Amino acid sequence: MSIVEIKDLNLYYGQFQALKSVNMKVEKGSVTAFIGPSGCGKSTLLRTINRMNDLIKNVRIEGELFVKGKDIYAADVRLEQLRKQIGMVFQQPNPFPKSIYDNVAFGPIIHGIKDKKTLDEIVETSLQKAVLWNEVKDNLHKSAFGLSGGQQQRLCIARALAVNPDIMLMDEPTSALDPISTTKIEELIDELKNNYTIIIVTHNMHQAGRVSDQTAFFLNGEVVEFADTKTIFTNPSDQRTEDYISGRFG
Numbered sequence: 001m002s003i004v005e006i007k008d009l010n011l012y013y014g015q016f017q018a019l020k021s022v023n024m025k026v027e028k029g030s031v032t033a034f035i036g037p038s039g040c041g042k043s044t045l046l047r048t049i050n051r052m053n054d055l056i057k058n059v060r061i062e063g064e065l066f067v068k069g070k071d072i073y074a075a076d077v078r079l080e081q082l083r084k085q086i087g088m089v090f091q092q093p094n095p096f097p098k099s100i101y102d103n104v105a106f107g108p109i110i111h112g113i114k115d116k117k118t119l120d121e122i123v124e125t126s127l128q129k130a131v132l133w134n135e136v137k138d139n140l141h142k143s144a145f146g147l148s149g150g151q152q153q154r155l156c157i158a159r160a161l162a163v164n165p166d167i168m169l170m171d172e173p174t175s176a177l178d179p180i181s182t183t184k185i186e187e188l189i190d191e192l193k194n195n196y197t198i199i200i201v202t203h204n205m206h207q208a209g210r211v212s213d214q215t216a217f218f219l220n221g222e223v224v225e226f227a228d229t230k231t232i233f234t235n236p237s238d239q240r241t242e243d244y245i246s247g248r249f250g
Contacts, residue, residue, distance in 0.1 A: 001027065001028050002025040002026060002027060002028070003026060003027065003028040003067065003068055003166065003167065003197050004024070004025070004026035004049060004065075004066070004067055004167070004197070004199075005024075005025050005026075005064075005065075005066040006022050006023060006024040006025075006045075006063070006064070006065050006066075007023060007063055007064040007065075007066075008021055008022075008023060008062070008063040008064070009021070009022040009023075009045075009048070009061070009062070009063035009064070009065060010022075010061070010062040010063055011044060011045075011048060011053065011059065011060070011061050011062075012058075012059070012060040012061075013056070013058060013059060014058040017221060018041055018044045018221050019041050019044055019045055019048070019221050020041075020220075020221040020222045021063075021222070022041075022045060022063070022222075022223050023223070024216065024223060024226055026197060026199060026214070027197075027213075027214070028197050029193060029194070029195075029196075029197060030193065030197060030198075030213040030214060031189060031190075031193050031198045031199075031200065031211055031212045031213050031214075032197075032198070032199045032200070032212060032213065032214045032215070032216065033199075033200050033201075033202055033207075033208035033211065033212035033214070033215045033216070033229065034046065034199065034200070034201045034202070034215075034216050034218060035202060035203075035205060035208050035215060035216070035217055035218070035244075036217055036218030036219055036224075036244065037219070037244070037249070038203075040218040040219050040220060040221065041218045041220075041221040041222070042201045042218050043171050043172075043201050044221075045218075046169050046171055046199060046201050047171075048061065048065060049065065049067070049072075049086060049167070049169060049199065050072075050082060050083050050086040050088055050167075050169060051072060051073070051077075051079060051082060051083075052088065054079070061073060067082075067085065067086065067166075067167070068085075068166065080110075080111075084107070084111060084163045084164075084165065085165055085166050085167065086165055086166070086167045086168075086169060087160030087161065087163070087165040087167070087168045087169065088160065088168075088169045088170075088171070089153070089156050089157055089160055089168065089169070089170045089171070089173045090156070090171050090173075091171050091172040091173070091175050091176060092176050093149055093152035093153040093155070093156055093176070094156060095144035095145065095147070095152050095155050095156060095159075096144065097143070097144075097145065098143075098144060099140065099141045099142060099143060099144065100127075100136050100139065100140050100141070100142060100143075100144050100147070100155060101123055101140040101141055103144050103155055103158075103159050104122070104123045104126050104127060104155070104158050104159050104162050105119045105122065105123055105162070106159065106162075107159060107160075107162045107163040108122050108162055108163060111163060122162050123140070123162070124137075126158040126159070126161045126162040127155075127158045129158065129161050129191075129192070130154045130155070130157045130158035130161060130188065131154060131184065131187075131188055131191070132151060132154045132155060132158055135151060136151070136155075148181070149176060149177055149178070149181060150177050150178065150180070150181025150182075150184060150185070151181075153173060153174075153176075153177060153181070153185060154184070154185070154188065157173075157185075157188065157192075161192075161196075165196065166196065166197060167196065167197045167198075167199065168192065168196050168197070168198045168199070169198075169199050169200075170189075170198065170199070170200040170201070171200075171201045172201050172202055172203060173185055173200065174186070174202075174204070174207065175202075175203065175204075182207075186207065186210055186211050189211045190211060193213075200212065205233075205245065208229065209229060209233055212229045213228065213229060214226065214227065214228055214229060215227070215228075215229045215232040215233070217232060217236075217238075217240075217241045217244060217245075219240055219244070224238050224240050224241055225237060225238045225240075225241045232245070233245060
């Protein structure tokens with residue numbers, strides 16, 4: 001069952017066309033990787049799925065993008081509800097200048113939850129889902145900036161999970177992390193896909209091969225090929241995909 005469906009999507013930054021006739025269906029409960037060289041449209045499409053591109057001037061979008069059957073660019077869509085439904089984790093860990101507890105509780109409070117016991121439960125559950133609880137449970141009211149980079153990124157994942165999204169978008173979530181932290185995030189992705197649909201942008205093709213069920217290869221704003229990950233890496237149908245996978249360019 002598709003949770004995200006993209007139909008004939010074009011996106012322009014002013015006169016520059018960053019995405020060209022993108023068509024894609026993302027299955028519920030799957031991990032989808034976006035790969036391709038820098039500037040090919042991966043992150044642009046990711047940001048389109050929760051309307052982060054609305055924050056950029058002179059952006060124009062054509063086509064349709066459905067999440068759970070709803071056109072997210074329809075006039076009646078409320079952005080705060082959309083972004084509650086679709087969490088996002090960025091390349092650089094970006095905890096708020098608050099305590100660990102307040103980082104995770106921030107979203108639920110914004111969405112109207114005030115009861116302390118309920119917030120305590122959400123914070124603990126979210127940190128457990130992000131495999132961070134045992135490392136921080138005795139320091140919840142200390143600054144999030146005291147955590148390591150890998151811990152901060154898992155905190156950002158916990159913060160996104162706290163509002164109970166359906167989809168998690170991850171824009172190169174391990175590129176700023178050391179190998180041990182990267183492994184922890186990849187293991188976490190494997191665990192989270194049991195309950196969430198995950199879309200990850202990565203420059204690391206080995207990572208795409210390890211964590212994803214489907215892979216989309218982007219080039220110059222186009223989705224050249226979108227298939228199950230094993231097919232993309234072992235038997236691609238487009239020569240350009242094979243050239244990229246084999247390191248001939250990129």
